[in-house]
Amino acid sequence: MPSCSPCTTVITPSGDTAASTCSRPAPVTTTVRSGFSADTLSIRSSMGRPAIGWSTLCRSDFMRVPLPAARMIAATGRLVTVPETYSDRAGDRKNVPIRKGSAMIVLPIPPDWQANHAMTTFSFDIVGFDLDGTFLDTIGDLSAAVNHTLAEAGREPLTIEQVKPMVGAGAKVMLERTLAATGGCTEEEFRRLYKLLLGYYEAHIAVESRPFPGAVAAVEGLRAMGVKTAIVTNKFEGLAEKLLGELGLRDRFDTLIGGDTMGKGFAKPHRAPIDEMIRRLGGGRAAFVGDSIYDVMAAKNAGVPSIAVSFGFLLQPVEELGADRIIDHYDSLIPTLEGMSV
Numbered sequence: 027m028p029s030c031s032p033c034t035t036v037i038t039p040s041g042d043t044a045a046s047t048c049s050r051p052a053p054v055t056t057t058v059r060s061g062f063s064a065d066t067l068s069i070r071s072s073m074g075r076p077a078i079g080w081s082t083l084c085r086s087d088f089m090r091v092p093l094p095a096a097r098m099i100a101a102t103g104r105l106v107t108v109p110e111t112y113s114d115r116a117g118d119r120k121n122v123p124i125r126k127g128s129a130m131i132v133l134p135i136p137p138d139w140q141a142n143h144a145m146t147t148f149s150f151d152i153v154g155f156d157l158d159g160t161f162l163d164t165i166g167d168l169s170a171a172v173n174h175t176l177a178e179a180g181r182e183p184l185t186i187e188q189v190k191p192m193v194g195a196g197a198k199v200m201l202e203r204t205l206a207a208t209g210g211c212t213e214e215e216f217r218r219l220y221k222l223l224l225g226y227y228e229a230h231i232a233v234e235s236r237p238f239p240g241a242v243a244a245v246e247g248l249r250a251m252g253v254k255t256a257i258v259t260n261k262f263e264g265l266a267e268k269l270l271g272e273l274g275l276r277d278r279f280d281t282l283i284g285g286d287t288m289g290k291g292f293a294k295p296h297r298a299p300i301d302e303m304i305r306r307l308g309g310g311r312a313a314f315v316g317d318s319i320y321d322v323m324a325a326k327n328a329g330v331p332s333i334a335v336s337f338g339f340l341l342q343p344v345e346e347l348g349a350d351r352i353i354d355h356y357d358s359l360i361p362t363l364e365g366m367s368v
Contacts, residue, residue, distance in 0.1 A: 148251060148253075150253060150366075151310025151312065152253065152256065152310055153254075153313050155256070155257055157261055157266055159317040159318065160321070162236065165186055165190055167233050167235050170233070171226045171230065172189050174226045176204065179205075179211070182208065188207070191339065191340070195293075195320060196261065196293065201219065231269050238356060240355055240359075242275065242278065244360060246278065256306075257270070257281075258294065258299045258314070263282065263283070263285070263287045297327035300327070300330055314331070315334075316333075316335070317340060319342070322334060332350050333352070333353055334347045351366065
């Protein structure tokens with residue numbers, strides 16, 4: 027691990043600077059405590075004792091350590107290097123140190139701090155995610171497939187904003203909505219165009235698709251806390267596996283359930299995919315994150331609390347979905363789940 031001894035700033039549990047030694051001009055220092063309150067931090071220590079981490083970034087330039095990464099440090103209770111918030115063309119976070127000259131300091135919570143600060147209990151064992159419009163921003167590749175299909179049918183292309191509300195119920199419904207909006211078609215033409223759409227999309231599935239900001243870090247934070255994670259999507263299971271595989275993100279999830287996994291008629295909003303997620307992951311309390319009425323209704327039908335993201339491919343205002351909570355960024359996911367842990 028890189029050493030930072032020539033320039034070290036230790037952040038105390040109160041957030042104050044306890045000590046600083048540096049012969050150079052004062053650098054910009056950022057701590058992992060930025061953005062959350064220590065007295066509401068939920069901690070699971072894999073070493074049998076609570077621990078909380080603070081980061082010292084001895085840097086001449088600024089970089090913010092994501093909140094979920096901070097929680098990952100606190101949850102594991104050991105000295106680690108946090109990956110830099112950096113994505114390659116496939117949207118995969120690189121396992122590289124933050125930067126040379128940076129160090130991560132993880133300290134046990136002092137007894138007096140534990141006595142004077144309430145610690146919440148994170149009560150969820152499983153958190154499931156929708157894929158398109160929730161975990162991944164796939165609208166670029168979906169729009170490209172739609173417009174390729176429309177071009178083959180001799181029709182004008184649609185804008186991304188026109189395609190967004192057509193996503194969420196699977197490829198077949200997306201194409202039905204697309205063709206209805208551009209003049210309709212015969213059953214025979216639909217079958218031809220449907221095969222064309224699927225073939226083109228599978229061949230170009232991860233050209234532009236990326237995780238939403240903070241999504242990967244939030245999932246990693248949950249997993250570091252011992253929470254099992256899942257994808258439950260109305261996309262065909264094979265396409266979802268291929269997409270996450272090409273982006274290098276499949277291993278962030280313990281299971282994946284597609285729109286065809288449970289059989290015809292049992293995709294979201296049916297409760298069956300959520301029930302199957304819970305069954306596969308050994309039972310326990312679950313929550314589900316999505317961006318559509320299909321996601322919220324599937325969760326409600328299964329008796330599972332839901333969180334709606336405001337940045338997804340919304341068919342209607344997010345407030346009208348009826349979700350238990352709404353988040354505007356993935357930095358808010360773990361704190362929101364903590365607030366639901368009663």
